[in-house]
Amino acid sequence: MTDDHVYLALAEEHEGTDARWAFGTGFEDPLHGVDTDVPAGVDTVELAAACTALGDDALVSAQRLAEWCTNAPELEDEVALANIGLDLLGQARLLYTRAGQVDGTGRGEDDFAYLREASEFRNLRLAELPNGDFAFSVARLLVFSTWRLALFTQLAASSPDPVLSAIAAKAVKETTYHLRYAADWTVRLGDGTELSARKMGAAMEQVAVFLDEVCEAGAKSAVDAVALREAVIAQLRHVCDVATLVYPAPGQDPLRGRDGQHTEYLAPLIEELQSLARALPGAVW
């Protein structure tokens, strides 16, 4: 074969071998060829639950970020938000694949993303809230990336599962960019005009309601919960200081997405996310 075009290369038939098309084959498995053994002594139920929940956070966040396409204040921000969503979608794919490997069901990424009911999702409530105004989306991304970076930094160093550890190590690098984007905008708006500062301050108060939920999530699976919370608070305080914003008092939302207690906003999000897969079962696209 001499054609340089990758799609032709993909479509090239190879007699006597497995199909080589990129879709509907092993090629869509993002952990293709990774050693999937689970080390002895690892609680597979807990590991699968942790991977699923972290995957749910990423998928739901990616869906919300994608909603900014054609709606962001500047073209560059649409590109940025879509890129951040794409990183999270990639993390979700890896995490779901790992969850399906260790939970004994053999489910793949699509089973987790498209064939579960909204009530089965375990994402943070913060992640599913509507985008609101740009300040709210920035504040949410700030809190979410701060927590996810701190959590993944710990998991990369200390998860007993080498696959989750490797997924986390990769995500740390991406999430650092997400955090910087959100922090830059928090400062620009918080230390901007009177109007932008007011909106950014209000957004920080809105997301602070969910700080306890965020800091508690991921407290299992070899994570130091105290260190995690301290890292999150220290980072948020620093950004608020530079942004000349008052650090908001953590709120008291008692419900937990990790326990399946969701807002009324999750079900419509999942319905839209799954609409094509539900309408055309088994469709490949």
Next chain:
Amino acid sequence: MSAVSVQALARQIAAEVADPELPMLTLEDLGVLRDVELTADGTVIASLTPTYSGCPAMAEMRADVDARLRDAGFEHVEIRTVLDPPWTTAWITPDGRRKLAEHGIAPPTTTAHAGAPASAGPVLLQLSPTRRAPLPCPRCGSPETEETSRFSATACRALWRCRSCLEPFEHVKEI
């Protein structure tokens, strides 16, 4: 041919596959080709590492390496994904950096090295008015450049512009 030269041939074929998004780079230049082995039964095992978790080009890279090796006569080909150690821009080779610059893309400023990069990962992001040293413009060499967006058409690139020649340019951002 001896097993060593067959392995070397397989390695060379895999190494020359072009990146789908940055076609001036081979997978070797980009640093995503980690290893090519030849097993005793003649199976070629090529190990690739993803750049970004969500990079859509990953499946194409896998398919392309597989197709090129089969096309070269290797009947049994296996593509493996390696996640650890994670890819960083430090894996882009000096050759790869030169090619990027030649094509008007500012290469990452992290130093290239062959081994596994060791980074503990930042814990506290420090915000300060002082920003990174500006990149030299890949077209005119001027240091009078500025970042316009840290995100671009693909996950690995950022948008910059030159205040001297007024041209926009892309930068493979450090990760």
